[in-house]
Amino acid sequence: MIKTAITVSLVAQAKGGPFVYWDGLDAAATSAARLGFDAIEIFAPSAASIDRPALHTLLKKHGLVVAAFGTGGGWLVHKWHLTHADPEIRRQAREFIRAIIDLGGEFKAPAIIGSMQGKAEGDVTREQALTWLAEALEDLGAHAKQHGVPLLYEALNRYETNLLNRQLDAAKFFETLQTDNVKLLCDLFHMNIEEISNAETLRACGRHVGHVHFADSNRRAIGFGHTEAAPVIAALQSLGFAGYLSGEILPLPDPEAAAAQTIKVIRQHLPR
Numbered sequence: 001m002i003k004t005a006i007t008v009s010l011v012a013q014a015k016g017g018p019f020v021y022w023d024g025l026d027a028a029a030t031s032a033a034r035l036g037f038d039a040i041e042i043f044a045p046s047a048a049s050i051d052r053p054a055l056h057t058l059l060k061k062h063g064l065v066v067a068a069f070g071t072g073g074g075w076l077v078h079k080w081h082l083t084h085a086d087p088e089i090r091r092q093a094r095e096f097i098r099a100i101i102d103l104g105g106e107f108k109a110p111a112i113i114g115s116m117q118g119k120a121e122g123d124v125t126r127e128q129a130l131t132w133l134a135e136a137l138e139d140l141g142a143h144a145k146q147h148g149v150p151l152l153y154e155a156l157n158r159y160e161t162n163l164l165n166r167q168l169d170a171a172k173f174f175e176t177l178q179t180d181n182v183k184l185l186c187d188l189f190h191m192n193i194e195e196i197s198n199a200e201t202l203r204a205c206g207r208h209v210g211h212v213h214f215a216d217s218n219r220r221a222i223g224f225g226h227t228e229a230a231p232v233i234a235a236l237q238s239l240g241f242a243g244y245l246s247g248e249i250l251p252l253p254d255p256e257a258a259a260a261q262t263i264k265v266i267r268q269h270l271p272r
Helices: 025-035 052-062 073-078 087-106 126-145 167-174 188-194 198-208 229-239 255-269
Strands: 003-009 039-043 065-070 111-113 151-154 182-187 209-213 244-247
Touching (some): 003 025, 003 065, 025 039, 087 126, 182 198, 198 229
Parallel strands (some): 003 039, 003 244, 111 151, 182 209
């Protein structure tokens, strides 16, 4: 069964970014539960910033789980990423992600590698960057498997990275790895820039699809742009997808309205 999630950011440096809730986990969980979401997706500044016992209590109180933990705080706060020219920065990036994988493991939630993948720039060629990325995914994917969760990799659009922009290219890249524990996070906003058909792309990626960021063409909630939700959901159903549709979207016109629009569209196509 396809599940629903909505995003909450705890990273001050991300202000203005595509996350719905910004006023703490308690407020986010209260609103998400009231609207009928299954889970929250958490963007934290670090693994150590999360009070784990308090989060367990909060989730139980509201009947929620964690869909995933983002790792982009490592880039926004520290400017670390996995394909940096400096080996020490690459090491710090990997250890930052590893700590979030361990955090996620406690909640049976995967970690997301998005902005932390970096890009080829300066003296770092694309070939070299992809080699370092593969090494990191091998290591971190195997580490996540110890917790019984996948590692999620997000193929970003061409304006954010020059590594892997299209979903099928990323899926084929995974097939060169020894680990089978790296899955695609398919973000419809990025896909609207890079793909010919969102639905056909999802079908082509098949078993590699692990998580979906349910965002419209303008990064607002689905229904506030020109993305068609029905073909996307039909494609996911045809795959037997049982992951999350997660609203990683701008909080417009306000967080509550953005979240309500997200769950409304999902329920139109996936009634309980």
